[in-house]
Amino acid sequence: MERFVDGWNIVQTLGEGAFGEVKLLINEKTNDAVALKIVDLQRAGDAKDCVYKEERIHRMLHHPHIIKLLGKREESNVAYLFLEFASGGELFDKIEPDVGMHSGEAQKYMTQLLDGLEYLHRRGITHRDIKPENLLLDEENNLKISDFGMATIFRLKGRERQLDKRCGTLPYVAPEVLKGPYFAQPSDIWSCGIVFVAMLTGELPWNEPTTESPEFARWVKSTCITESLWKKLSTMAFSLARKILNPEPAKRLKLPEILGHTWMKVEFTLNEDVTDNVEQQCKRIALPRDTENKKEIPLLPSSQPTARVPYVDISSLTAVLTSNKNQISFSQPTQNDDLLLNSQISFTQSQLTQNQFKRLVKRMTRFTAKISQESTVLRVCKALDYFEYPWSIDPASIITVSTVDSGKLQLVFKISTIDMDDHVLVDFRLSKGCGIEFKRRFVKIKNSLTDIICRV
Known part of the structure; x- marks a missing residue:
């Protein structure tokens, strides 16, 4: 978690786009939440014009089935759009692949x-x-x-x-x-x-x-x-x-x-x-179509995998996780006026509480593991290797998977693990590509890890 401005913390990445990311902001005192769209105005020559047009159009809209724009600010070469937070997640997450x-x-x-x-x-x-x-x-x-x-x-x-x-x-x-x-x-x-x-x-x-x-x-x-x-x-x-x-x-x-x-x-x-019980969903879904390989879903053993394309060698994963464990945190935002009036925008690390964790966006592409965080990461990486999904891991222990979907289009998703004391949350997030194809990959990986998943 990062501090955005005084009293407001960035606790989760909600999505990514052509010009930037959307983050979840949570207020430390009220526990209110706001979505923050961060746009890099230097990423493309027309980025500034696009943001200006998006803001002008969005300000015209007031309807129960359209996300509200709460405000906008600019600092140097970055634009910040403050949006209504939709805690239910994205519609694609409700769509079961092939079902x-x-x-x-x-x-x-x-x-x-x-x-x-x-x-x-x-x-x-x-x-x-x-x-x-x-x-x-x-x-x-x-x-x-x-x-x-x-x-x-x-x-x-x-x-x-x-x-x-x-x-x-x-x-x-x-x-x-x-x-x-x-x-x-x-x-x-x-x-x-x-x-x-x-x-x-x-x-x-x-x-x-x-x-x-x-x-x-x-x-x-x-x-x-x-x-x-x-x-x-x-x-x-x-x-x-x-x-x-x-x-x-x-x-x-x-x-x-x-x-x-x-x-x-x-x-x-x-x-x-069919969207209420993830375990039953997985049982009724046929093996996902996959142009990369035709392997059936295995129950992968807990032995250490061999990395394919990691930034960090697999043998040093445990050290990376241990060194970053204390930085993992969460929390929440909403006094919208505070966000718009505070002139100093900065990012600093802060700690997350379990209560605030509950405000995170709902996703069905996550599960909890009953083994340690280090062991969970190793098992996930082994599953990625088995299915021949190219992956990398950064110093913050976030795994990025870059593959292609059934139409040979690019598909990128990220996997984060969060230590929650008695279990580990494994969170999958789509970064680029088709949501349904992403869900297929999630189901395949999850089905190969059933022996370490907590039964709710």
Whole structure:
């Protein structure tokens, strides 16, 4: 944990982006929490303009399904955006790989997403990067749209313009965005359709919406109905997906039409919440697809692994952990005015309490181990070696894994271990790439370590 300003501590990294990171700030006295987006204005030539535009757009927005912007400050070449903290984590964390989630949950999140998007479009704003990683959940599991770094105004004083900037995340982007120019509203709706499919199937239908993708080509030709992904959808859900993911923007369903679709009006019975019990989720999920190797998940022995590409040799891991143990800490923030008024921004180390630890963002990509922190790190590294995932470890004992997903796209995630006296918290966090693919890797690694995991 680091001290940000007097009374406020940085206790967790929530995410990373093109220009910087998002951190969790906690107030020492009130235990309130705020998300802090730190942007390096020197990282790219247009970073300052992008932050200015993001701030101006975000300040216009006030809606229950959109993350609130609380304020902004600049110090030398760094910009700080203070945002509402969504403690429920990211939507992708609710999506089980190859399984998805209960239809009732998906319907709830889809309704809230469309409600927030309808508000944005009514204000003449397009998001342009709708995906589960940018859809956050509050403590009551209500969805909130976040990250307006790619947002822009497409309608001003009643006049709408076409857009030509190619932006977004490839598996979620609409086909017309890659061709340009395009209209804003249908392209956002397309992205919502991909999120819809991901929530119900636990898969992405294609890596990119072009003829280079066989899956997308079959979708366009309507020859995909027998494929395993689409067979997971009910008749009604498939009908809605077809109408949202229409390759012709003019024929794509509009927001009111989606909300009026039969599937959106069904009263689903939540007999079972597939996101409640991580242990049962892992049992029902088939072995994840993996283009890197076809090995089955082993139960790895506790013998010391041989490192593949570490910054620190495996034999010195114990020394690294021991030397850094006293630096591991936590805590929480919210008197927002204090954050904005204090003129001195600095970072110093401070200690974390168990009470404050409870305020950390909820993640399903974590587990607790019943062996020592040093032994836990060694076992995790051995699992990474077995699955041939390139990894490195820094002096703070954070493991960075750099691999590729099933679409050969870069996938980077980080693993932190925190000594909590009677157990060790092992926390996995996505750094770059697809959240669903990241979850697949987490399940695979976790299943290989069942003998050291605490049973709750």
